[in-house]
Amino acid sequence: MNKSAIHTESKIFDIEKIRTDFPILKTIVHGKPLCYLDNAATTQKPQVVIDKLVEFYTTMNANIHRGVHFLSEISTKEFEDARAKIKNFINAKSEKEIIFTKGTTDSLNLAAIAFGRGKLKSGDEIIITGMEHHSNIVPWQLIAKEKNIKLRVIPITDKGEIIFEEFEKMINEKTKLVSVVYVSNSLGTVNPVEKIIETSHKFDIPVILDAAQAIQHLNIDVQKLDCDMLAFSGHKIYGPTGIGILYGKEKLLNELPPYQGGGDMIAKVTFEETTFNSLPYKFEAGTSNIADAIGLGTAIDYVSIIGIDAIARHEGELLDYATDRISELPEIKIIGQAKKKSSVLSFVIQNIHPHDVGTFLDFEGVAIRTGHHCTQPVMDRYNIPATSRASFAMYNTKEEVDTLVNSLKKIIEVFN
């Protein structure tokens, strides 16, 4: 069955109904209605997710696995059901390929340590892009230092796109891994991951995708993409904080050593030796974040009902509209002008520092993010200290974009 067909098309995208699903959107900030445009940092939660967390702690709380009592059986079932929902959402082959983590950063650290210990040796090379979030740079740097591995970086253009030819030139017999961001959190660029994966696989090089900014905007089918691992966070897709996913192909995960040791990840322990549990438990040491995993399952249900393609279409319209409106202001320069972008609008204003922009907008009720967005190399690339970033979600409206633009006009007036 065609996955995107199940997800969408026939549905009506009812923005008013969606907005009422998110109680926090009624908040008044400094006397103005909240205009929440900081969705790339975290998304708000629909009532069903909030309710699920309350329901869990009210009626189901118990530790999972091994328990033989009533509550433990319920919580185990809910937890494993959530795993199955995530497996279906990204179309993984099996639940064994879905590992619960704390979030994208945790997932990438798991990947770096397990892959690094299991597969990398001195002299090997790893390729990343020039637009990675720090969480897809630092874990690799740590393992690179430990194992004497070289980290190579695909350069990016002024528009914020990777230079593919440079990537092709970088690949050699020492290249053992490619780890790239699917959608850039500071530029909005959607990278050509299909092409990157196809090219890498020609040389039998596995590819890891940082999908922290992709999972909530794009229809992701890991089998179709053929990526070897994929990381994302629950809180960026309308789920709770503190829960994330590392998807990995079963064969690859079986070849890797555990990340952390402890309870739940073992089959048999003696003081002489330990045999490890099967997948995915081998990578889930200790008591998992049970409630938030279940909450993430509910968030996935919610997103699936609305339809990721419908969400993407709505957000695409908002991004186009915001780009057009902001381009009307000659004092503003948009940072990140890739052909294919997703929901992120980063910009700088002549002679006004992003932090002043952030404080001003707050008083208009507008929440945006200002700073380096954990992508300092990107800021260095464009020779700027920081940007202001508006990022859109399914519940944002064109009226909110107008509020943003009108507030920006006011700031420009005050500062000049």
Add this chain to the structure above:
Amino acid sequence: MDAELRELYQQVILDHNKSPRNFKKLDNANHSAEGYNPLCGDKINLYLIMEDDVVKDVSFQGSGCAISKASASLMSSIIKGMKKEEVEKLFEKFHDLVTGKLTDEKEIEELGKLAVFAGVRDFPARVKCASLAWHTLISALKDGKSVVSTEE
């Protein structure tokens, strides 16, 4: 504009942001320091000419928000001619002002032009912006050359 916001961004601050005073490098500086706020990327290079423990000349360069730039600019225009101990005392008062510890109206008035930073106390996230230049100054006074960070 909202009253609280206007209190933060007073006209004096906006003016100093737009045309900062002493915004240059002093080639013959005998003290200097670099200040950095890793959380927001604000950077300042401070240059001092000290003669017998007196600030003979001061200048700065760098990038930052209006609050941090205006703070550096106003600071540079006030401390010229002051003794080292006077500068250090002034910094203590200034710090108390922006963190809301200094509430006595008369004492605030004694700070002169620096009193425009009183509005910062309502914006805890911006205290570091206002004090970066001062931390850098104190560091430059102590050592010949050094680097300070707001996160240490």
